[in-house]
Amino acid sequence: MSFAVETTGLVKIFGDNRAxxxxxxxxxxGTVYGLLGPNGAGKTTVVRMLATLLRPDGGTARVFGHDVAKEPDAVRSRVSLTGQYASVDEDLTGTENxxxxxxxxxxxxxxARARAAQLLEAFGLTEAATRQVKKYSGGMRRRIDIAASILNTPDxxxxxxxxxxxxxxxxxxxxxxxxxxxxxxxxVLLTTQYLDEADRLAGRIAVIDHGKVIAEGTPGSLKASIGAGTVHVRLRDPGRRPEAVSLIAATLDTPVQLDxxxxxxxxxxxxxxxxxRALGALAGAGILVDDFSLGQPSLDEVFLALTAQGAPA
Amino acid sequence: MTTLATVLTREERPRRPSALAASLTFGWRAILKIKHVPEQLFDVTAFPIIMTLMFTYLFGGALAGSTKEYLQYLLPGIMVTSVVMITMYTGVGLNTDIEKGVFDRFRTLPIWRPAALVGMIIGDVLRYVLAATTIMLVGLILGFRPAGGVVGVLAGIGLLVVFSFAFSWIWTMFGLLLRSEKSVMGVSMLVLFPLTFLSNVFVNPSTMPGWLQAFVKLNPITHLVAAVRFLMAGTPDAAETMWTLAASAVLLAVFGALTMRLYNRK
Known part of the structure; x- marks a missing residue:
């Protein structure tokens, strides 16, 4: 019962495609959970099943302990959905929606009127309140969409x-x-194709590809599972690069990549x-350094590594 | 200044609306759509006027000796034909509407399931009333003189609207079943033309071959037209009225159920 969402062996089949x-x-x-994956990975299908819009073909899904197939109304009273495409009526104005x-x-x-006015103000849409949503910019549309989702603050x-x-x-x-x-x-259950977005917002991430979870964990642990950090160095003088390479290779005891x-x-x-220590060794040898940074591997690197593993050889 | 923090309160939630309240709210949505896109009323005003004028002057002289005399026979029938034909826009409208994301939101609300569709048809009922009123006004101008008076006319329009409400569920089913707006139109025409023309709308069925008479007698439109004629003439016929109401109940039960099945699976 302690999970907002719990699924086991969830399956949805469209024709002969196991989406x-x-x-x-x-x-x-109480966390942001990211579903990360490329287009067509099955993220939206998972969300549509959890939001009671699609019936699962196999497995179970519970939202706050309620089975999405057996108690859809109990689920609906606790959740809100902001779909990929505007889930408001484009012909109506912001207020009317x-x-x-x-x-x-x-x-x-x-x-209802008071609540609408309050939300429009909070989302900076007061001036657009009486305009049809189809005349809104992309950003305004997203905001009215999210505002519509929190009319009753959902769980x-x-x-x-x-x-x-x-x-x-x-x-x-x-x-x-x-x-x-x-x-x-x-x-918040967030789907995204942007690694950057999942990294910034999500407490945990599930990486989805071809309808399967290929990795799960905190952004940090996902990165760590791929490898430790990476040192990036930019030298003042390109002529001294071979010298720097052998110094760093000796200090860190690893192969050095030339960009x-x-x-x-x-x-x-x-x-x-x-x-x-690597930086110290360069300074000791009198090699001038313009830029030196230690970064975790980016989620891009994580994702590429994971999907490459998942792909058929 | 209202900020995001102030709107994210966890106040006690209001109780979910009743089935009727939810349906009427969706009906309000339909009216708002008419307000923003008034051109859609063209279907329910110009089309009925053209139908009435065209058939009165086309057939009047040949079939009844004079257009004025024919009008006394034709008007209730042409009113039924026009309004029943307009019902197909319910399916077309639903087909285009449901492709948009807003229905995803409606379907995730904890409300009575059919409310979104019932509300949509409530909006359409207003269009039916408008179309029927338009035809009645044109008829009165051309010389239609119903003996049933205001009460008879209102009862006739009322019965027609009840039947059309039930009949609309055929189109919600097709609107959900078929892939495109065009195919919904195509199927609608295929159903509506025989249903409205192979009836007692234009001529007395006694002149038709026997096999056709058999179809005409089974056709619910025939009974609806007869019932409306009797009501407007001031001589209500209980059998025809009951037949029409029973047909409405069956249509609603069968196609309403099929529609909801499709709606829940979409």
Whole structure:
């Protein structure tokens, strides 16, 4: 009962395509959980089953302990869905959309109007309140969509690719909203194709490919499972690179990679101490360094490594 | 200043709306859509006017000796034909509407399941009333004189609207079943043309060959037209009215159930 979402062996078949092929998930309450994967991986299908829009063909899925197939109404009263495409009525205005949904959630007319006005203000849409949603920009559309999802603050919010197609500013606004929503106790299940987004927002991530979970864990543990950190060095003088390479290779006891950039090189480092020793060795030899950084492997590297493992040889 | 933090309160949630309240709210959505896209009323005003004028002047002289005399026979029938033909837009509308994401949201709300569809048809019922009223006004101008008076006319329109509401569920089923708006239109025409023309709308069935009379007698449109004619003439016929109401109940039960089955699976 302690999980917001728990699935075991979840399966959905479309024709002869196993869109979701045995997915096990455990989403802790009060966190952002990321479903990360490329287009067609099965992320949206998982979300649609959890939101009671599709019936699973196999396995079970529970939302706050309620089976999505057997008690759909109990699930529906706890969740909200913001789909990949606008889940508001484009012909209606912002106010009309929110009043409509507030009324459907059981608010009386005056309360519905007040709630709509409040949400429009909180989402910076007051000026667009009387405009049809089809005239909204992409960022405004996403915001009205999320506003519609929190008319009653849900216990679980599904966000299906909430930032796809948004400009960086709108994307940051959506991220801020997600952080705020989670800070108020709502669990968020987020699907995304952006590793960066999952890394920034999610407490845990499940990487999905071809309908299967190929890796699961915190962003940090996923990176760690691929390898330790990486040292990136940029030298002042390209002529001294061979010397730097042999020094670092000796200090870290690992092979050093030469970048196409003649002043740059990278090497895996097990810890920050090791990286510091490499830097010390360069300084001791009088090799000038323009830039030196120790980074974890990016989720891009993690994802590529994982999907390459999953792909048929 | 309202901030995001202030709107994210966990107040006690209101109780879920009743089936009727939810349906009426969706009906309000349909009216808002008419307000924003008033052009869609063209179907329910211009089309009925053209139908009435066309058939009155096309057949009147040949079939009844004069257009005015024919109109007394034709008007209730042409009203039924026009309104029943307009019902197909319910299916077309649903087919285009459901492709959009907003139905995903409706279907994840904890409300009475059929409310979204019932509300949509409530909006369409308003269109039926508008179309029937338009035809009645055109008829009165052209010389239609119903003996049943205001009460008879209102009862006739009422019965027609009840039947059309039930009949619309055929189109919601096709709207969910078929892939495109065009195929919904195609199927609608295929059903509606024989159903409305092979009836007692235009001519007295006694002149038809026996096999056709058999079909016409089974056709619910025939009974609806007869019932509406009797009501407007001030001589209500209980049998025809009951037949029509029973047909409405059967249509609603069968196609309503089929529609909901498809809606839940979509």
């Amino acid at each position: 979701v092929d045995g997915v096990d998930l455990q989403v802790p309450r 929110l009043v409509l949904l507030a009324r459907l959630l059981g608010h009386r007319r005056p309360a 679980l919010l599904f966000l299906d690719e909430p930032t796809t197609g948004l400009d960086p500013r709108s994307r940051n606004q959506v991220w801020e909203i997600i952080r705020e929503v989670v800070a108020h106790g709502t669990t 196409s950039d003649p002043v740059a090189l990278t090497a895996p480092a097990a810890s920050a101490e090791q990286a510091a």
